[in-house]
Amino acid sequence: MLPLVQLEVLPPCSQASFAFSSIESALSIIINNLGQLTGLAAETDRLDALLQALTQEHDEVAHQGSDSTLAQLYCSPGGQQPSAPHAARITRHVKAEQEGLLLRQLSVAVPGSTRLICSKLDLQLSPGESLLVVGPSGCGKSSLLRALAGLWREGSGSIHLPAATFFLPQKPFMALGSLRHNLLFPAEVPETPSHSTSSVTSIGFSPASSKAVAGAGSGSIKHRTHAAPSNMEMTHKGVVTPGSASPGSDHDESLPLLSRSDTLSKAGQASPTATRIHVLPGSGSVSLWQDADSHGPGNGAGASPGDAELLRLLGAMRMEGVADKVGGLDATRDWTHELSSGEQQRVAFVRLLLNCPHLAFLDEATSALDQESEAIMYKLLRASRIDCFVS
Ligand SMILES: Nc1ncnc2c1ncn2[C@@H]1O[C@H](COP(=O)(O)OP(=O)(O)OP(=O)(O)O)[C@@H](O)[C@H]1O
Ligand SMILES: [Mg+2]
Structure with a gap:
């Protein structure tokens, strides 16, 4: 910038021009870096949201305390649909000594919506048993897995799982x-x-003998017992949904979880997804x-x-x-x-x-x-x- 003395000797139009270019260059710093500034603001917002979510999660865990909170904390009336997004939360009980996976009355809501992926699902997975979730694209497989893994909490019911996951x-x-x-x-x-x-x-x-999951049918949840007889097309263990068989019952229906898609339909979300539970072959030696x-x-x-x-x-x-x-x-x-x-x-x-x-x-x-x-x-x-x- 010119010293003040020099500025004073300039004609008025030059002074105005000089002042204008000074202001323009000062403002252009913002304009030239608008992209970076916006990015910084967005990152700050995301970090803030993450911090809030972590704080909320921490508070909830502290609030839940012991296993006595098996009752659903925020279960909506009837348990079919949360009354509003984020109104209901799935409770998780992580214990080092927990064996397998236990789901109690688990309802999972689609992210950002009240639509349910599954409703009042009861399931026990003992050591040696595994579950295969199969369904058409968009039916909610990833959302269900995220909910089971604790990455997604919208819904109701409880999940009991071991610490080592x-x-x-x-x-x-x-x-x-x-x-x-x-x-x-x-x-x-x-x-x-x-x-x-x-x-x-x-x-x-022999890779050729490994076809445990190949060719799985669509729209099903398959339940695998490692030590089960090697019969791919599978008997099932039941999963309790409203009105269906209890886990481990001898119910002989080939699509025991069809009631789950019934539930989806009842929730106003007709889905082509038929859900099943099957016992898959054992692992051999x-x-x-x-x-x-x-x-x-x-x-x-x-x-x-x-x-x-x-x-x-x-x-x-x-x-x-x-x-x-x-x-x-x-x-x-x-x-x-x-x-x-x-x-x-x-x-x-x-x-x-x-x-x-x-x-x-x-x-x-x-x-x-x-x-x-x-x-x-x-x-x-x-x-x-x-x-x-x-x-
Ligand atoms: N983070 C999210 N926010 C909002 N909606 C989501 C989010 N993730 C998934 N969804 C919606 O939830 C529904 C289920 O999605 P999901 O990814 O669980 O399906 P999927 O069965 O795993 O599909 P694919 O087989 O294509 O992986 C879809 O309608 C999807 O648009
Ligand atoms: Mg997916």
């Missing part, structure tokens, strides 16, 4: 860092990588883990696996060459772009197997895989020591 989304999170870091995620990479001998042993099975102490259910915090174990798991995932291709387990890349969607899903499966939780939620976690690879993933899953999974 693991959620595998369709598009897994790829962390910044090495391949090893991504395989071990969310565990930290140890400062001195261990090169211990592997605790993973035989992954000896495939053994993934040799040393029971190395990796067990909920034992993700155990000794960090060494190179041999990680490479063997990658091999089991049919990704033998990946580590070599990128320059070893400690190579750092932009994994979202370096790995295909299917490879990212297989990396996520390695995480799951290494964490070996009591209960795993898989939301179309093999959607990018071919049928044979998908069968391998599920075979590995069933061979692992993960108690139950919901997929």
